[in-house]
Structure formats: C-alpha cells, structure tokens
Amino acid sequence: MRLDPILSKATVGSAGETGSWRNFRPVVEAEKCSGCKECFYYCPEGVIEVKGVARIDYRFCKGCGVCREVCRQKAIVMVQEE
Amino acid sequence: MILPGNASCQGCPIAMAMRCLDEIENPVLVIPAGCSTVIAGLHPKSAMKCPVVHVPFASTHSVACGLSEAYRKLGVDATIVAWMGDGAADIGFATLSASATRKDDILTVVVDNEAYMNTGTQASLSTFWKAKTTTSPTGKTEEKRNLALVMLAHKVDYVATASVGYIRDLRRKFRTAGKKDGFRFIHVHTPCPPGWRFPSEKTVEVARKAVMSGAWILWEYDGKLRISPPSEKYADKSKRIPLKEYLNQGRFAHLSDEDVKEIERKIDEEWDLLLKFS
Ligand SMILES: Cc1ncc(C[n+]2csc(CCOP(=O)(O)OP(=O)(O)O)c2C)c(N)n1
Ligand code: SF4
Ligand code: SF4
Ligand code: SF4
Numbered sequence: 001m002r003l004d005p006i007l008s009k010a011t012v013g014s015a016g017e018t019g020s021w022r023n024f025r026p027v028v029e030a031e032k033c034s035g036c037k038e039c040f041y042y043c044p045e046g047v048i049e050v051k052g053v054a055r056i057d058y059r060f061c062k063g064c065g066v067c068r069e070v071c072r073q074k075a076i077v078m079v080q081e082e
Numbered sequence: 083m084i085l086p087g088n089a090s091c092q093g094c095p096i097a098m099a100m101r102c103l104d105e106i107e108n109p110v111l112v113i114p115a116g117c118s119t120v121i122a123g124l125h126p127k128s129a130m131k132c133p134v135v136h137v138p139f140a141s142t143h144s145v146a147c148g149l150s151e152a153y154r155k156l157g158v159d160a161t162i163v164a165w166m167g168d169g170a171a172d173i174g175f176a177t178l179s180a181s182a183t184r185k186d187d188i189l190t191v192v193v194d195n196e197a198y199m200n201t202g203t204q205a206s207l208s209t210f211w212k213a214k215t216t217t218s219p220t221g222k223t224e225e226k227r228n229l230a231l232v233m234l235a236h237k238v239d240y241v242a243t244a245s246v247g248y249i250r251d252l253r254r255k256f257r258t259a260g261k262k263d264g265f266r267f268i269h270v271h272t273p274c275p276p277g278w279r280f281p282s283e284k285t286v287e288v289a290r291k292a293v294m295s296g297a298w299i300l301w302e303y304d305g306k307l308r309i310s311p312p313s314e315k316y317a318d319k320s321k322r323i324p325l326k327e328y329l330n331q332g333r334f335a336h337l338s339d340e341d342v343k344e345i346e347r348k349i350d351e352e353w354d355l356l357l358k359f360s
Pocket of ligand 3 (some may be wrong): 068
C-alpha cells in the first residue's frame with residue numbers, strides 16, 4: 001500500500017496567507033530596538049526574525065499585538081491597516 | 083517545530099507553546115482532538131515539521147505507548163510527546179493514569195486553557211473557580227482539579243508546571259524533560275483570548291498575572307519538589323499582586339468582592355498543600 005497520499009506534508013501557510021487576518025500592523029521602530037529577541041520568543045506565529053533589529057514577515061503576521069506588549073523598549077507600534 | 087500561517091487564533095497560547103517544541107530532539111506528537119489538532123493542520127497540509135499522529139481522546143496514551151515501544155525495538159531515536167488539552171486529560175484520564183503507572187517512555191504535555199475550547203468553551207475539571215463557560219453560565223461551582231499534583235502522586239520521575247508567560251522557564255522544562263527517559267509530565271498554563279474573553283495582545287500579560295497573583299504556581303519535581311524561580315517570591319502572600327488584576331477577564335466579569343475573597347482562600351489552600359511537598 002502506498003502511504004504517501006494519506007500523509008500530510010509540512011507546509012508554510014497551512015491555513016493560507018494569515019497576514020490577511022490583520023487589522024493592525026506591528027511596525028518596528030529600528031532606532032528604539034535593542035535586538036533583545038523578547039518579541040521573537042513570544043510571537044505565537046513565529047514570524048519575527050532578529051538580526052540586530054527585529055523584522056516581521058507580514059505575509060503571515062496575524063496582528064495579535066503580543067510583540068508590542070512584551071517589548072520593553074516600546075519599539076513596536078500598532079498601525080491600523082488600510 | 084511549527085510553521086507560520088497555521089490556523090491558531092490571534093494571540094494563541096498553544097501556538098506559543100508549540101514553538102517551544104524546538105527544545106526537544108526528534109519529537110513525534112500524538113494529539114487527541116482539540117485546538118492543537120486544528121493548529122497542526124488539515125490533510126494534506128501540516129503546520130508541524132515533525133510527525134503527528136491524530137488520535138481519539140481515550141487512546142492517546144495507548145497509541146503513544148505503542149509508538150514508544152516500537153521505536154525502542156527498532157532502535158529509532160525519537161521522543162514521543164502526548165500533546166493534549168485539559169479536556170482531553172479529563173476524557174483520556176484512565177489511559178493517562180495507566181501510562182504513568184507503567185512508567186511508559188513518554189513525555190506528556192497538557193496545554194491547559196481551562197476549558198474545552200475547540201468545541202466552544204465548555205467547563206473542564208481544570209476550569210478556574212467561578213469562571214463562566216457555556217456549561218457553567220453563572221460561574222463554575224465545582225472544585226478545580228490540580229492535575230500536576232495528581233500526576234505527582236503516580237510517583238513518576240519528572241513533573242513540572244509551566245506558563246506561556248515565562249517562556250524561558252517553559253523552554254528549559256521542555257529541554258530538561260526531553261532529555262530524560264520514562265514518564266514525564268508538563269502542565270502548561272495557556273490563557274486563551276477568545277475563551278477567557280480578553281484582547282489578543284494580552285496573552286502574556288494574563289499568564290504573568292496568574293503567576294504574580296499566586297493563582298498559577300510554577301514548580302518542578304525531579305526527585306525533589308522545588309518552586310520555580312518566577313513563582314518563588316509569591317509563596318509570601320504579601321508579595322502577590324491583587325487577585326482582581328488577574329481576574330480582569332470577561333469570564334469573571336460577574337464576580338462579587340465576596341467571590342474574589344473566596345477564590346483567594348482557595349489559592350492559599352493550594353499553596354499550603356504544595357509547600358508541604360517541597
Ligand atoms: C471521541 C470524541 N468525542 C468528542 C469530540 C468533540 N471534541 C473535539 S475537541 C473537544 C474538546 C477538546 O478540549 P481540550 O482537550 O481542552 O482542548 P482545547 O480545544 O481546549 O485545546 C471535543 C469534546 C471528539 N472530537 N471526539
Ligand atoms: S522586543 Fe523590542 S527591543 Fe527586543 S528585539 Fe523585539 S522589537 Fe527589538
Ligand atoms: S502582531 Fe502577533 S503575529 Fe504579528 S509579529 Fe507581533 S506577535 Fe507576531
Ligand atoms: S481558542 Fe484559544 S487555545 Fe484555541 S486556537 Fe484559539 S486562542 Fe488558541
């Protein structure tokens with residue numbers, strides 16, 4: 001029996017482009033960001049990369065606002081989407 | 083271990099906890115029905131980078147036990163993780179308890195959002211005292227079961243509580259348990275924005291307030307029971323934040339001052355009991 005068709009495959013965006021769920025967009029103010037990675041650890045979606053400063057992948061960021069809340073530098077602001 | 087663009091709600095604490103599976107080598111997940119099932123993805127897509135077996139509730143630990151024994155016999159290096167909600171821990175308790183008693187080589191993680199969320203917020207044994215759910219419309223009247231202490235009574239080698247509000251502590255516990263053999267149990271507090279009715283950005287704040295008010299106690303047992311560092315100072319009641327600050331959630335909007343005092347007494351009793359073991 002071929003099992004291949006009944007096995008699920010690891011897929012980025014298994015629920016689609018979840019960035020379209022967003023009402024507010026988290027924007028990093030680079031000059032305030034210390035690169036501490038706190039937002040990276042708490043982002044439920046895992047869409048933050050920190051290389052010196054935090055960068056967000058807006059294709060999948062759902063706009064929950066957790067990153068803004070955990071950032072001690074207050075380097076993230078939530079901006080209303082159009 | 084979990085990929086972006088999955089089906090978790092905004093601010094989901096279970097997705098946060100699933101990211102911490104990166105601390106465990108070669109995990110193989112066994113997941114009974116619940117939010118975690120939905121988050122892990124619908125066939126033919128999976129949000130998880132590791133193998134997942136979706137199982138009916140009461141079979142969780144039977145399947146996990148079979149997998150773990152089979153992998154051992156075949157010499158495959160894998161960590162079997164039974165990943166379940168608090169409701170699944172209620173429904174599947176008989177096999178969970180039997181597995182702990184046999185000391186199966188399984189890491190069990192209960193992500194506790196204090197209700198059956200995936201079916202629309204029905205009360206579980208873990209639901210907080212007096213919380214409103216669809217099956218406790220005037221507030222829960224029954225006790226809150228302390229599942230981690232129940233598991234400790236099975237005389238297993240490793241039991242810990244954790245919280246998505248203290249992610250480094252949680253990751254360390256996943257790492258520690260992942261390296262051990264035998265039956266290991268981790269009970270993770272996962273405050274759920276839609277189910278508890280608070281805004282999605284507050285998940286971490288609510289989780290931390292649970293710990294700071296003494297309502298959720300972080301501890302670890304590996305032969306000796308210790309209160310974990312983030313909870314240590316709250317053994318002293320005078321150091322705790324007012325309980326009302328934690329209870330600032332939709333599911334508690336109906337509480338009177340007398341209700342809050344009664345819950346405070348329950349929390350004191352939990353601490354008294356736990357400290358007897360430490
Ligand atoms: C045998 C069986 N009974 C009932 C259900 C319906 N069901 C799906 S999820 C769920 C509750 C899950 O609650 P919990 O384990 O707390 O996980 P959560 O959704 O809160 O993460 C129930 C009862 C089912 N899928 N299978
Ligand atoms: S938490 Fe704030 S300061 Fe730290 S990396 Fe993220 S944006 Fe930068
Ligand atoms: S808004 Fe939420 S999903 Fe988007 S980057 Fe911040 S924490 Fe991650
Ligand atoms: S209901 Fe709660 S636990 Fe379930 S997916 Fe949504 S936020 Fe996560």
